[in-house]
Amino acid sequence: MKTKSRSLLTSTHWGTYRVDVIDGKLRGLRDFEHDRDPSPIGQGIVDVLTGPTRITQPMIRKGWLENGPGPASGGRGEDAFVAVSWEEANRLVAAELRRVIEAHGNNAIYAGSYGWASAGRFHHAQGQLKRFLNCIGGYTSSRNTYSFAAAEVVVPHVLGSFRGPLDETSGWATIASDCELFVAFGGVPLKNGQISQGGLGRHVQKAGLSRAMEAGVSFVNISPLKSDLMDGPDTRWITPRPSTDAALMIGLAHVLLEEGLHDTGFLNDYTAGFARYAAYLRGETDGIPKTAEWAAEICAVPADTIRGLAREMAGRRTMISVSWSLTRQDHGEQPFWAAIALAAMLGQIGLPGTGIGFGYSAMNNMGLSRRKIDYAALPQGRNPVRDFIPVARITDMLERPGETIDYDGARITYPDIKLVWWAGGNPFHHHQDLNRLRKAWQRPDTVIANEWCWNALARHADIVLPCTTPLERSDIALTPKDPFQVVMDRAIEPVGEARDDHDILRGIAAAMGVESAFTEDRSPEEWQRWLYDISRQSAAREGVSLPDWDTFQAEGYFEVPDPEQETVLLAAFRADPRGAPLSTPSGRIEIFSETIAGFGYDDCPGHPAWIEPLEWLGAPSVYPLHMISNQPSTKLHSQLDHGSVSQAGKRGGREPVLMNPSDAAARDLSDGQTVRLFNGRGACLAALCIDERIMPGVIQIATGAWFDPDGSTCRAGNPNALTPDKGTSRLAQGPIAHTCMVEVAAFEDDPRFSS
Numbered sequence: 197m198k199t200k201s202r203s204l205l206t207s208t209h210w211g212t213y214r215v216d217v218i219d220g221k222l223r224g225l226r227d228f229e230h231d232r233d234p235s236p237i238g239q240g241i242v243d244v245l246t247g248p249t250r251i252t253q254p255m256i257r258k259g260w261l262e263n264g265p266g267p268a269s270g271g272r273g274e275d276a277f278v279a280v281s282w283e284e285a286n287r288l289v290a291a292e293l294r295r296v297i298e299a300h301g302n303n304a305i306y307a308g309s310y311g312w313a314s315a316g317r318f319h320h321a322q323g324q325l326k327r328f329l330n331c332i333g334g335y336t337s338s339r340n341t342y343s344f345a346a347a348e349v350v351v352p353h354v355l356g357s358f359r360g361p362l363d364e365t366s367g368w369a370t371i372a373s374d375c376e377l378f379v380a381f382g383g384v385p386l387k388n389g390q391i392s393q394g395g396l397g398r399h400v401q402k403a404g405l406s407r408a409m410e411a412g413v414s415f416v417n418i419s420p421l422k423s424d425l426m427d428g429p430d431t432r433w434i435t436p437r438p439s440t441d442a443a444l445m446i447g448l449a450h451v452l453l454e455e456g457l458h459d460t461g462f463l464n465d466y467t468a469g470f471a472r473y474a475a476y477l478r479g480e481t482d483g484i485p486k487t488a489e490w491a492a493e494i495c496a497v498p499a500d501t502i503r504g505l506a507r508e509m510a511g512r513r514t515m516i517s518v519s520w521s522l523t524r525q526d527h528g529e530q531p532f533w534a535a536i537a538l539a540a541m542l543g544q545i546g547l548p549g550t551g552i553g554f555g556y557s558a559m560n561n562m563g564l565s566r567r568k569i570d571y572a573a574l575p576q577g578r579n580p581v582r583d584f585i586p587v588a589r590i591t592d593m594l595e596r597p598g599e600t601i602d603y604d605g606a607r608i609t610y611p612d613i614k615l616v617w618w619a620g621g622n623p624f625h626h627h628q629d630l631n632r633l634r635k636a637w638q639r640p641d642t643v644i645a646n647e648w649c650w651n652a653l654a655r656h657a658d659i660v661l662p663c664t665t666p667l668e669r670s671d672i673a674l675t676p677k678d679p680f681q682v683v684m685d686r687a688i689e690p691v692g693e694a695r696d697d698h699d700i701l702r703g704i705a706a707a708m709g710v711e712s713a714f715t716e717d718r719s720p721e722e723w724q725r726w727l728y729d730i731s732r733q734s735a736a737r738e739g740v741s742l743p744d745w746d747t748f749q750a751e752g753y754f755e756v757p758d759p760e761q762e763t764v765l766l767a768a769f770r771a772d773p774r775g776a777p778l779s780t781p782s783g784r785i786e787i788f789s790e791t792i793a794g795f796g797y798d799d800c801p802g803h804p805a806w807i808e809p810l811e812w813l814g815a816p817s818v819y820p821l822h823m824i825s826n827q828p829s830t831k832l833h834s835q836l837d838h839g840s841v842s843q844a845g846k847r848g849g850r851e852p853v854l855m856n857p858s859d860a861a862a863r864d865l866s867d868g869q870t871v872r873l874f875n876g877r878g879a880c881l882a883a884l885c886i887d888e889r890i891m892p893g894v895i896q897i898a899t900g901a902w903f904d905p906d907g908s909t910c911r912a913g914n915p916n917a918l919t920p921d922k923g924t925s926r927l928a929q930g931p932i933a934h935t936c937m938v939e940v941a942a943f944e945d946d947p948r949f950s951s
């Protein structure tokens with residue numbers, strides 16, 4: 197290891213930290229000096245780098261080792277593991293890859309490998325895995341995310357792009373200076389602003405929100421949870437039933453239309469198809485006028501509140517923010533489309549501080565104005581396999597090879613998967629209806645996982661390849677989402693026999709005779725210098741001069757200067773709709789999309805619409821409570837659930853579940869007691885927290901507890917044991933975790949279920 201005079205640094209998705217190492221052991225992480233609102237999440241790693249949860253050797257599931265590859269009929273997730281040498285592991289993996297490719301073809305390998313992995317531009321687990329697989333003929337891939345798949349597919353039809361507008365969400369400073377009313381569907385959850393993919397140097401969400409509140413902006417939190425908005429001098433809380441935001445927005449739109457409060461000039465110059473939407477609002481297409489009363493009935497928000505809010509929105513400079521959570525529900529396309537239509541009717545899109553924003557504080561980069569620099573990523577080569585699935589259709593694919601589904605105007609055929617390989621994601625965290633996944637997961641011949649800790653993914657694999665954490669390798673964190681670019685120091689030696697993902701794959705590449713193709717004969721440091729060099733050239737094109745490699749290494753970080761102007765979403769289009777048209781067929785905001793209408797989907801028509809979700813509070817159900825399984829405040833997804841920070845957030849060792857006092861009283865439940873959340877798909881255990889900051893009829897339990905099934909009950913409190921696994925619609929096929937009805941009952945503590 198090269199000695200550096202400065203203290204060691206690391207970058208994570210939850211912030212930058214100074215690393216204290218004594219005698220080769222990690223002693224602690226200190227907050228980065230530039231971060232005035234650091235996240236505590238980082239400390240969670242300190243105690244779990246070593247110990248019983250760390251994977252220190254390549255491990256093979258006993259049943260697989262004894263019987264060879266084949267469907268596991270229950271063994272996956274149950275069998276014991278046997279340690280083998282790296283040589284043996286490489287040999288087994290290489291032979292199995294050869295067998296699968298020869299017998300079934302490369303599309304029998306599923307390596308969508310969705311997930312967040314760790315910060316670091318070179319040691320990016322998926323990038324490494326995909327590059328390796330492309331050297332041996334490719335793999336079946338996945339499209340879109342679990343975060344907002346519905347928006348990723350629908351918004352490009354409406355605005356020409358989703359990622360573009362997402363990255364250009366108007367800066368917080370423009371909210372403070374130019375906005376009067378901030379209407380936040382799903383709130384402005386500061387807990388989520390702790391995170392930014394690829395690393396960050398300074399947390400800005402709380403400061404941005406506080407500044408806007410101090411400037412006198414009025415905030416409306418539309419959410420089942422009061423805590424989705426920080427208290428302030430002028431804050432309100434409106435509680436529609438979950439999964440009914442589209443109806444609320446459509447009701448607001450009807451009030452604007454009925455009272456002539458919509459901006460016809462803007463609609464004429466900047467949008468297409470408003471007349472078709474207006475006909476729907478008036479009820480001309482289905483006989484149902486979408487009045488405030490109509491919306492009130494669906495959302496359980498008083499009609500007067502809806503009318504009042506619509507008038508206020510029309511009378512003031514208004515920003516509409518839509519949380520990404522609105523897409524992770526049945527028909528999740530609709531709330532984003534309806535919100536864009538509503539903002540278009542208000543006519544304030546493209547002006548500072550008003551219009552639409554796609555999820556303030558969903559991450560730290562939302563509303564953080566920054567320069568656009570195209571940092572280099574590890575080249576992945578070309579994947580000759582054309583097969584792919586919308587990412588959340590994994591269980592379906594494993595269950596029904598050869599069957600077809602709709603997706604964004606195309607038909608997708610599920611390939612017959614024989615080998616699944618995951619590196620840097622945790623499907624037993626992110627997927628819905630985990631009991632169903634667990635069953636389908638038995639079907640392939642082989643499951644390989646690169647992991648560093650014994651979480652549910654590792655425990656459900658056949659071949660576990662132990663990887664390093666970022667603290668055990670050198671890397672660089674370069675990200676367009678943040679001004680801080682950070683050197684990631686190798687702080688300690690790899691634990692046990694753990695190897696970097698790159699090194700793991702290099703070993704297998706060697707066993708398959710493609711090592712040079714995979715590494716291009718570059719060492720990891722040479723790769724990093726190469727990536728840095730190209731990034732420096734991109735930065736130079738944006739007028740930013742990154743320091744040379746040696747200076748960057750010596751100083752440890754570089755802060756890209758702020759842009760001259762705060763970002764204003766769609767400002768160029770607003771200024772010149774003909775000169776800077778959107779990339780939609782009409783060049784305008786498509787309130788009606790001929791393209792989508794042409795697909796003929798019953799569950800996604802040509803304009804925003806209210807479509808009843810699979811399950812919700814408005815339909816009779818034996819499971820009468822709506823369960824919100826939102827992002828955890830004490831960790832990122834399942835990462836570091838075993839660490840001290842996440843563990844400190846549990847109650848009596850159990851995952852907390854929030855319930856309104858009226859619902860607790862109706863069930864005779866008391867605060868702190870162990871409860872069982874259940875429905876027809878599964879169950880999980882949790883500790884009851886009675887709290888009036890959650891609306892009646894709704895419970896909230898964060899995601900992230902390490903799935904620990906006993907039958908269909910997760911002892912650890914993973915809500916995905918209960919969530920439904922169905923696509924948002926035939927358009928996007930996104931996940932719908934937030935649409936889920938459950939019942940809650942007292943649970944007699946039983947030693948079998950202690951977590």
Ligand SMILES: Nc1nc2c(c(=O)[nH]1)N[C@H]1C(S)=C(S)[C@@H](COP(=O)(O)OP(=O)(O)OC[C@H]3O[C@@H](n4cnc5c(=O)[nH]c(N)nc54)[C@H](O)[C@@H]3O)O[C@H]1N2
Nearest residue numbers: 311312313314342343620621622626646825833834835933
């Ligand atoms: N019920 C419900 N479910 C949800 C959601 C919800 O709101 N409700 N949200 C969804 C969303 S938005 C998302 S993005 C997904 C997130 O789902 P994931 O991104 O899959 O979740 P993580 O826990 O971040 O998984 C990352 C995994 O990578 C491993 N890892 C970290 N660093 C490395 C590395 O260097 N190499 C390797 N090989 N592995 C590494 C970690 O140990 C961890 O197991 O979850 C989704 N699931």
Ligand SMILES: Nc1nc2c(c(=O)[nH]1)N[C@H]1C(S)=C(S)[C@@H](COP(=O)(O)OP(=O)(O)OC[C@H]3O[C@@H](n4cnc5c(=O)[nH]c(N)nc54)[C@H](O)[C@@H]3O)O[C@H]1N2
Nearest residue numbers: 343382388391418421438439520521558826827831832833
């Ligand atoms: N600390 C932390 N931060 C994170 C993450 C994490 O794991 N931990 N994950 C990151 C990732 S990958 C993502 S994609 C983003 C996701 O960001 P979001 O999608 O914003 O995340 P959630 O926490 O699921 O949802 C925000 C709030 O929406 C509300 N909500 C849920 N359903 C409804 C509804 O039907 N209507 C309305 N009006 N409100 C609803 C819930 O009360 C919830 O608290 O967060 C990122 N930030």
Ligand SMILES: [Mo]
Nearest residue numbers: 341342343344
């Ligand atoms: Mo996400």
